Amino acid sequence: MISDHLGLTLLIFALAALLALWFWKSKVGNVDRRRDKFAEGLRAIVMGERRKAIKILRETAIEDTSNAEAFILIGDLAREEIGPRKALQIHHSVADRKTLTKAERVRVSKSLAVDYAQMGDHEMSADILERTLKDSKDPWIKDFLLEELEKLGRWEEAFDLLSSSKNAVANKPQLALYKVMMGNSAAESEKYHNARVLFKDAIRLDNECPSAFMRIGDAYYAEGRLTEAVEWWKKFCEKFPKIGWTCFERLERAYYDLSDYGSMITFYGELLAAHEDDFHARGALSRLFERMGRLNDAIATLKASENLPIELELSLLGLLKRRDDIGGDAGELIAKITSRSGTKYSFTCKECGCITGEPAWYCWDCGAWNSFGI
Structure with missing residues (x-):
């Protein structure tokens, strides 16, 4: 009798075990599936x-x-x-x-x-x-x-976040640009002294940050401190000769306000003495002479170089036409072409095609840095 009960009990346990095993395999199978x-x-x-x-x-x-x-x-x-x-x-x-x-x-x-x-x-x-x-x-x-912080113009927060990175030394150029953007915001609020402090902070982070040099001059000019503005813009041109031309209009405006075009002529001459193939400076000096009515000097400035780019060759031909050194229909056509080749420059973002008339190091349209080729 006891053995019968024991056998039944064992059978029940066996069935329970088989049922549990079936459920487990089913569950595992479902998980695998x-x-x-x-x-x-x-x-x-x-x-x-x-x-x-x-x-x-x-x-x-x-x-x-x-x-x-x-x-x-x-x-x-x-x-x-x-x-x-x-x-x-x-x-x-x-x-x-x-x-x-x-x-x-x-x-x-x-x-x-x-x-x-x-x-x-x-x-x-x-x-x-x-x-x-x-x-x-x-x-x-x-x-x-x-x-996202860049898109929002929250430059201080972006600066703090990037500063917390372990690779702080490698990030100094970007940190400097954040300081420049912070300075731009201060300048827009007419806090020019604060702006200059931030721009100088940028230079301490990265002495090769061109926008900081340019913007310090802008901040001085906005306060009517023309001599200091000229000093910093000249530093920009001398330190970054390949893009110095982006400051020429600023310098000419300041020297005009100072009634001192002579110093501008001298400065262009110094640039050409150091870099005779600086065609931006050569063209700017020629145009300055032309505006002053010194046509012969404008022509001589261009003739001093034997390898003028096509734009300056056209300018030279136009000047010669005005001096009646060439004539006929060809001369009139050249003069017409020259009149359309203005002295204004534009800057195009290589990433999105955004165009601006001012030198820029950050594209607000697409968020790219250093995409304007300057």
Whole structure:
């Protein structure tokens, strides 16, 4: 009797064990199947098959609603295929979950920041990134936050963030540019002394920062301190001879205000003595002589070089025409061409094509640095 009960008990235990084993294998099989499907979705992303990836990841998410990464990826793909608003809706639904791990919360926060940035809400994007940076040292977060702070013109925060980097020495040129942008903001508020302090801070960080030298002169000129403005603009031209021409108009304006065109002529002469192939200086000096009515000096300045670029050759021919050294229809045509070749310059961003009439080192349209070729 006891043996019968024992046999029945053992049978029950055996059946229970088999049932448990079946449930375990079924569960493991489901997990493996979901993992395979998720991996298939990832492969579709890698292959660029976005719509296929969305379909597979949706199936994965339906089977396993706890797979936060699947939902996040669906949102990322929706941003590309549908738009950032749809992505934002999906990512917020994930972010609202109370069961997210720290890594998952960081991951969805990164996606939310991109969503808001693409919608043009850089304030919200930066706010999310700043909060996320407290929980993660992911360099992507810092880099993207810097981009957002730049778009917002929050230069002090960008400076502080980049200063905290371990690679501070290598970042000095960029830190100097941030100081310049901070100085520009101060100058726009007519705080010219503060602006100059910031520009000089930039030079201490990077003595090869041309915009800082130029802007110090601008700040002095704005206060009517012409002599100091000229001093700094001349430093700019001498230190950066290849782009010194971008300051010529500033210098001529200041010397005109000082009623001292003679010093401008002397300065151009000094530049040409140091760099006789400085055709910007040669052309500027010739045009200055022309405006002063000194036609022969304007012609002599150009004739002093045997290898003039085509623009200056046309200018020379135009001057000769005015002096009646050449004539006929050809001379009139040359004069017409010359009259259209003005002395104004424009600067074009190599990244987005934005055009500005002033020397620039940062493109507000696309956020590129040093993209204007100066």
